[in-house]
Amino acid sequence: MRLLPTITILCFGITGIFSLNFKSKTYPINITGHLKESRKETPHIGLNFVTVFVKGNNKLLAKTEANAKGDFHITFTPTTEKSFDFFCTGIGIDTILVASLKTFDSDVMEMTFNLPIKYKKNTLGKVICPKCNRSDKVYKIEYGDAPVTTMHINKSGDTSYSPIYKGIYQASCVVEMAKYYCYRDKIKF
Numbered sequence: 001m002r003l004l005p006t007i008t009i010l011c012f013g014i015t016g017i018f019s020l021n022f023k024s025k026t027y028p029i030n031i032t033g034h035l036k037e038s039r040k041e042t043p044h045i046g047l048n049f050v051t052v053f054v055k056g057n058n059k060l061l062a063k064t065e066a067n068a069k070g071d072f073h074i075t076f077t078p079t080t081e082k083s084f085d086f087f088c089t090g091i092g093i094d095t096i097l098v099a100s101l102k103t104f105d106s107d108v109m110e111m112t113f114n115l116p117i118k119y120k121k122n123t124l125g126k127v128i129c130p131k132c133n134r135s136d137k138v139y140k141i142e143y144g145d146a147p148v149t150t151m152h153i154n155k156s157g158d159t160s161y162s163p164i165y166k167g168i169y170q171a172s173c174v175v176e177m178a179k180y181y182c183y184r185d186k187i188k189f
Contacts, residue, residue, distance in 0.1 A: 026077055026078050026079060027077070027107045028075050028076065028077045028107065029075065029076055029077070029078060029104055029107055029109070030073070030074075030075045030107060030108045030109070031073070031074050031075070031109050031110070031111055032071075032072075032073050032109070032110045032111075033052065033066075033071070033072045033073070033074065033110075033111050033112070033113060034069075034070055034071055034072075034110075034111070034112045034113070035047055035050060035052070035066050035070030035071075035072070035088065035098075035112075035113055035115055036070065036112055036113065036114050036115065037070075037115050038114055038115060038116060038118075047066055047067075047068060047069065047070040047090075048068050048090075048091070049065065049090050049091050050065065050066045050070070050088055050089070050090035050091075050093060051063055051064070051065055051066075051088070051089050051090055052064055052065070052066055052072050052074060052086065052087070052088055052098075052113075053074075053086075053087050053089075054074060054076055054084055054085065054086050054087075055084075055085045055087065056078065056079075056081030056082075056083065056084050056085070057080070057081050057082065059081075061076040061077075061078075061081070061084070062074050062075060062076035082102070083100055083101065083102050083131070084100070084101045084102075084104075085097060085099070085100045085131060085187075086098050086099040086100070086101075086113060088113070088115060092176075092177075093115070093176065093177055094176040094177070094178055094188055095188065096115075096116060096117075096176070096177055096178045096187075096188045096189055097117065097130060097131060097187045097188065097189040098113040098114070098115065098116075098117055098189075099111070099113055099117065099130070100130050100131040115177055116177045116178060116179060116189060117130055117189045119179070119180065119189075121135075122135050126138065127140075127180050129180075129182035129184070129185060129187075129189070130189055131182065131185045131187060132182065132184055132185055134184065137182055137183040137184040138180055138181070138182050138183075139164055139167060139168060139169040139180065139181050139182075139183065140167075140168055140169065140179065140180060141168075141169045141171050141176075141178055141179055141180060141181050141188065142168045142169065142170060142171065143171045143172065143173060143174070143175045143176070144170065144171070144172075144173060145173045147163060147170035147171055147172055148163075148165040148170045149161050149162065149163055149165075149170065150162045150163075150164065150165050162183075164183065169181040169183075176188070
């Protein structure tokens with residue numbers, strides 16, 4: 001009679017051991033980063049007071065400030081994120097995407113981010129979004145005094161407004177670093 005309870009306890013013990021072993025453990029990612037301005041693309045604005053932040057699943061994971069040389073250190077612990085998007089913002093810099101990564105080679109890395117990001121083009125010469133890797137919703141940004149906004153009314157009567165007019169993203173008169181906008185991901189780069 002005593003053998004049956006012992007077997008039952010043993011089965012629960014083994015189940016508990018297996019459930020502990022299958023939990024994935026994540027370690028913090030430590031990045032020493034460097035911002036590098038592309039003088040051909042934009043005028044020199046300086047890197048003072050530039051904030052670098054990383055988002056995963058549209059949630060802020062970490063943020064830090066770069067020093068006057070553009071150097072920074074950022075640490076975050078990934079959980080279930082599918083991609084990690086690095087952004088910059090600051091004086092004279094709108095919030096722009098500087099990198100989008102799916103994985104990391106190591107938990108301690110050194111990375112250089114170009115401001116603005118180096119654009120890739122497909123075989124048709126269209127700029128590819130660095131986040132979704134597609135070009136069908138990428139628009140060139142045009143800066144001007146009176147940006148045009150278009151109104152869209154869907155079948156149910158809901159109204160939405162878009163800054164895209166005649167295939168160009170209409171931006172304000174403040175000229176920023178970003179040259180392109182992805183409508184799918186709602187990011188400038």
